Amino acid sequence: MTRVLVTGGAGFIGSEFVRSMLRTRPLDRVTVFDKLTYSGVRQNLAEVADHPRFSFVLGDICDPVAVDQVMAGQDAVVNFAAESHVDRSIRGAEDFVRTNVMGTQVLLDAALRHRVGRFVQVSTDEVYGSIDRGSWTERQPLAPNSPYAASKAGADLLALACHRTHGLDVVVTRCSNNYGPYQFPEKVIPLFTTRLLNGRSVPLYGDGRNVRDWLHVQDHGRALALVLDRGRAGEVYHIGGGTEISNRELTDLLLTALDADPGLVERVPDRKGHDRRYSLDTEKIRTELGFEPRIPFTDGLAQTISWYRDHRDWWEPLLERAALE
Template identity: 50%
Template sequence: MRLLVSGGAGFIGSEFVRQTISNHPEDRVVVLDKLTYAGNVRNLDPVAQSANYRFVEGDICDGTLVAELVRDVDAIVNFAAESHVDRSLEAPGQFIQTDVFGTYVLLEAARASGVERFLQVSTDEVYGDVEEGSSTEHDPLRPRSPYSASKAGGEMMVWAYRASYSLPVITTRGSNTYGPYQYPEKIIPLFITNAIDDQLLPIYGDGSAVRDYIHVADHARGIDTALRQGTAGQDYNVGYGGATSGGEVADLVLGALDKPASLKQHVRDRLGHDRRYSVNSDRLRGLGWRPLVPLDHGLRETVQWYRENEQWWRPLKSGEFWEFYRRNYKPLQADAAQGL
């Protein structure tokens, strides 16, 4: 296939590109990425010299550029998105622009050129807070943050183009993802890099919010499976099937680095914090996909990667990163913390 991978310099997108170049050498891959703070062309260094790879710096909201690139591809895989819930609470308009309008621009180009596949990479957060059980692809979307609402909005555009124009679309909804090359504002790389430097690990509220953590290699394989073997018009959940709280993540990281529990710090809870996400991935498993990396093993490997690649993450934790960090994480007063 000839693929356009938008957002391919980001965390999950770059893993997908690296896997595609390695596992499907007959494919041609064009990466389109705006290189915002979370996009890093260095994530693609392992494939930079590949003959079937091309990088284009640009914005998915640029209709002229997108139309030019889409003319020469068979499929689009859209990873491009603003993706951090905390930042969406601070500046929701940016998320609407990229996640909804940008998706529309890609869909218009896909419709005009007649691509064979359009895969929209979404998130399990569109299901909202899941008190019990696991979300299936038939469940209604109930987003509760500007981020998840913008991702749900992008999905609805995809559905509209499927119904109105018979565009061959697929959506994947992945659970919380971790692994190498993840920008250090997300919980696992933040905890790892802070702990390496003996800095406090900010845990929201009482630390009981639960997530299903999947390794980035498993997530990218799931997307590839949906792209190549999935049915057009279907949605596919991509989850590991675990349940780990923020407090437990902190304990795992501190244990892997042999750091003291005194580095844990409870901070003001996130606004509208969803307490639990869980997805049922049976539909994707029916295509032969399985997650292969257990959390304890994957997390220790991830810890080791960040220890060995300080030259990658240290420059990212400077300037604007710390300005946002100080705005976002407000330590609880001692009396409040004792009541947790």
């Protein structure tokens, strides 16, 4: 039996990983450690709340005492806990540095003390900055442009340094933009979907030509399970979805799917330091671990829109928390 500590497990990606782990891995015990900040939603774990191999601990990864207590007896850690909204980091970076950098170091220190067998640091393609052509490999130097991305880059470097200095079994993953059910309604797909469902305008930054690669959260969860089991210590793995589209194209897809008036698109001044394009080379995880995304973007987007249409009871109470209304 493997005992896995999932930090930030009440969030969007973390909760999908937890639900999938308990559904597909009958020998694993999963403990979620989450502070339940504005974007941490306990309801995301309702499906597994009574599962005999699941437990939930309320706590902050920046609290060394709480982390030490929950780390005891764990075989592996998967660290999702992070402040992750770029716009919020631009308005104020302190919480991002505290949670993403200092919190990761607290986790690493505790993992060393308790001789944890594997530490998976879940990160983002944003640590690389922006790329006009081609795709980044895992050897690309980090060049973050937002406070959020800089804080994640710092956490990645601390995790890899812990491996090289102390021998902790660390693996870092960097993913492209995720989408799917249970995503907090501040990120672009749930933000635009919920606003259009309410007949409201949607804010499109700049010229709308910023390009992102899209990865369904369920595919991301499968990739992380592979990395947890078979990733090589001290390595970085890219996890991408293989669908690059501009924000303008994404907006048009959402307008069409929701039969919404194109006049609801509101052009707003571009975000400060807005990266033009992200693109990950995913050959390494394909060849070493056999990962391929299974959910085509058109199918996944349609399913996601349908989920938000059918789950107003989940997202409507969150709008005030997100300060979006």
